[in-house]
Amino acid sequence: xxxxxxxxxxxxxxxxxxxxxxxxxxxxxxxxxxxxxxxxxxxxxxxxxxxxxxxxxxxxxxxxxxxxxxxxxxxxxxxxxxxxxxxxxxxxxxxxxxxxxxxxxxxxxxxxxxxxxxxxxxxxxxxxxxxxxxxxxxxxxxxxxxxxxxxxxxxxxxxxxxxxxxxxxxxxxxxxxxxxxxxxxxxxxxxxxxxxxxxxxxxxxxxxxxxxxxxxxxxxxxxxxxxxxxxxxxxxxxxxxxxxxxxxxxxxxxxxxxxxxxxxxxxxxxxxxxxxxxxxxxxxxxxxxxxxxxxxxxxxxxxxxxxxxxxxxxxxxxxxxxxxxxxxxxxxxxxxxxxxxxxxxxxxxxxxxxxxxxxxxxxxxxxxxxxxxxxxxxxxxxxxxxxxxxxxxxxxxxxxxxxxxxxxxxxxxxxxxxxxxxxxxxxxxxxxxxxxxxxxxxxxxxxxxxxxxxxxxxxxx
Numbered sequence: 001x002x003x004x005x006x007x008x009x010x011x012x013x014x015x016x017x018x019x020x021x022x023x024x025x026x027x028x029x030x031x032x033x034x035x036x037x038x039x040x041x042x043x044x045x046x047x048x049x050x051x052x053x054x055x056x057x058x059x060x061x062x063x064x065x066x067x068x069x070x071x072x073x074x075x076x077x078x079x080x081x082x083x084x085x086x087x088x089x090x091x092x093x094x095x096x097x098x099x100x101x102x103x104x105x106x107x108x109x110x111x112x113x114x115x116x117x118x119x120x121x122x123x124x125x126x127x128x129x130x131x132x133x134x135x136x137x138x139x140x141x142x143x144x145x146x147x148x149x150x151x152x153x154x155x156x157x158x159x160x161x162x163x164x165x166x167x168x169x170x171x172x173x174x175x176x177x178x179x180x181x182x183x184x185x186x187x188x189x190x191x192x193x194x195x196x197x198x199x200x201x202x203x204x205x206x207x208x209x210x211x212x213x214x215x216x217x218x219x220x221x222x223x224x225x226x227x228x229x230x231x232x233x234x235x236x237x238x239x240x241x242x243x244x245x246x247x248x249x250x251x252x253x254x255x256x257x258x259x260x261x262x263x264x265x266x267x268x269x270x271x272x273x274x275x276x277x278x279x280x281x282x283x284x285x286x287x288x289x290x291x292x293x294x295x296x297x298x299x300x301x302x303x304x305x306x307x308x309x310x311x312x313x314x315x316x317x318x319x320x321x322x323x324x325x326x327x328x329x330x331x332x333x334x335x336x337x338x339x340x341x342x343x344x345x346x347x348x349x350x351x352x353x354x355x356x357x358x359x360x361x362x363x364x365x366x367x368x369x370x371x372x373x374x375x376x377x378x379x380x381x382x383x384x385x386x387x388x389x390x391x392x393x394x395x396x397x398x399x400x401x402x403x404x405x406x407x408x409x410x411x412x413x414x415x416x417x418x419x420x421x422x423x424x425x426x427x428x429x430x431x432x433x434x435x436x437x438x439x440x441x442x443x444x445x446x447x448x449x450x451x452x453x454x455x456x457x458x459x460x461x
Contacts, residue, residue, distance in 0.1 A: 030404045030424035033449040038287060041183055042367045046287055048179045049363060051356040057171035060086060062163050062347050067148040068156035069196040070119050080195065083146055087124045087174065087193050094178035095126065102126045107206050114153055114199040123194045123203045126177045130370065132186035134398040140369050141190040141221040142176060142362055143204065143307050144169025145197030148345070151334045153198060158334065163347040165331050166197065168228030172359040180363065185370035186399070187219070197225070197307055204307035212314040220276045220369055221318040223307040227358045228350040232325030239354045241292035242361060245320040246277035247299035247312055261458055266412060269297070270439060270456040272317035275375070278416055279453040280319065283368040284361035291357050294324070295415070321358055372450035373399045376442045380460035381435055390435040392457050393428045397444045406443045407431055408454055417441065417454070
């Protein structure tokens with residue numbers, strides 16, 4: 001691929017997002033697609049997401065009494081068996097006439113700290129295959145867990161409505177599957193409601209482990225867990241933001257060569273999960289107006305965990321959506337009233353307009369990812385010479401509709417991209433900024449203006 005050189009002053013270029021802030025030493029002849037416009041398909045999807053339908057899903061899930069992993073499986077009206085059969089039937093119903101493929105994913109969990117007898121763990125997995133040959137093996141997953149619990153994690157008979165934790169996330173995933181199945185995407189989307197999160201992330205871990213064994217290209221994963229309430233335990237209402245937890249480098253005893261290089265170059269904030277989070281924040285806030293995606297630079301909250309963690313363990317980019325401030329008297333609680341205070345995860349504590357907003361953020365991010373090219377591969381930063389500019393190289397994307405590439409950058413203390421330059425359909429670009437002073441990324445852009453997440457450049461000597 002050809003090479004382009006882009007130059008500008010450090011200060012003016014660093015703070016500019018508009019392409020006009022930098023000039024090319026060799027003119028860029030490829031016209032830049034409009035990446036700022038809202039895609040009509042994504043706007044239609046968001047418009048179809050219904051708070052009323054989400055509330056109906058939550059109400060039905062709560063009606064099963066308990067959805068504890070070891071609860072009743074034969075009844076049609078109570079227990080986890082009835083819940084999973086209804087979820088599957090509902091997604092089959094709303095996906096009828098589309099390419100949505102709904103199936104159970106099952107395994108037997110042995111006795112463990114939170115499983116008192118061998119128990120069948122069943123995920124409900126709805127897959128919408130990608131329509132572009134070059135992209136259909138690239139997969140994006142969104143999940144919620146449909147099991148529930150009370151104070152004693154081993155109590156599988158007591159009523160455990162789990163309206164927020166996590167019927168809210170399950171309902172969001174069902175709504176996404178039903179709405180998005182009517183549309184086509186280049187890449188494949190997986191809408192997954194998983195079991196046994198409360199018993200140790202068992203359903204998600206089984207699926208993620210299998211995905212790695214099958215060498216599936218999971219390019220991004222979201223879990224929606226406790227997205228139901230906009231009211232904190234102090235009564236304060238905040239319905240204008242959602243937390244998005246994003247891991248930096250994995251906390252493993254041994255570092256891979258890639259992770260070691262990331263650390264050596266100061267790229268701890270440029271892990272694949274952090275790159276996914278930047279993209280999700282940008283697209284979510286673009287389409288869901290007056291709503292903030294607050295990226296939390298941790299893998300999860302203290303003392304808690306979620307179904308994104310097994311995906312992180314397998315080396316995939318994975319994020320967690322959670323409401324801004326939780327009310328712990330409405331989570332993992334026996335149903336009761338003490339001194340006039342109501343305890344329990346009850347349906348009346350949910351805010352369905354808020355859940356719909358978080359669902360729309362999911363939809364905007366998933367759709368933009370599945371319509372865009374994949375993140376560029378083989379991105380390198382040349383470090384073989386002492387220069388005050390920076391040359392990046394990368395491999396050509398395989399997608400036939402790629403229009404070209406953007407180089408993005410930010411100060412080393414900044415969380416989000418501050419500058420960007422369209423460089424055309426090339427495989428190398430030189431930017432008049434010192435590689436010592438900023439962090440770079442490279443994005444692929446298709447002809448419709450859909451933009452991939454950025455890829456961090458590794459040093460090339």
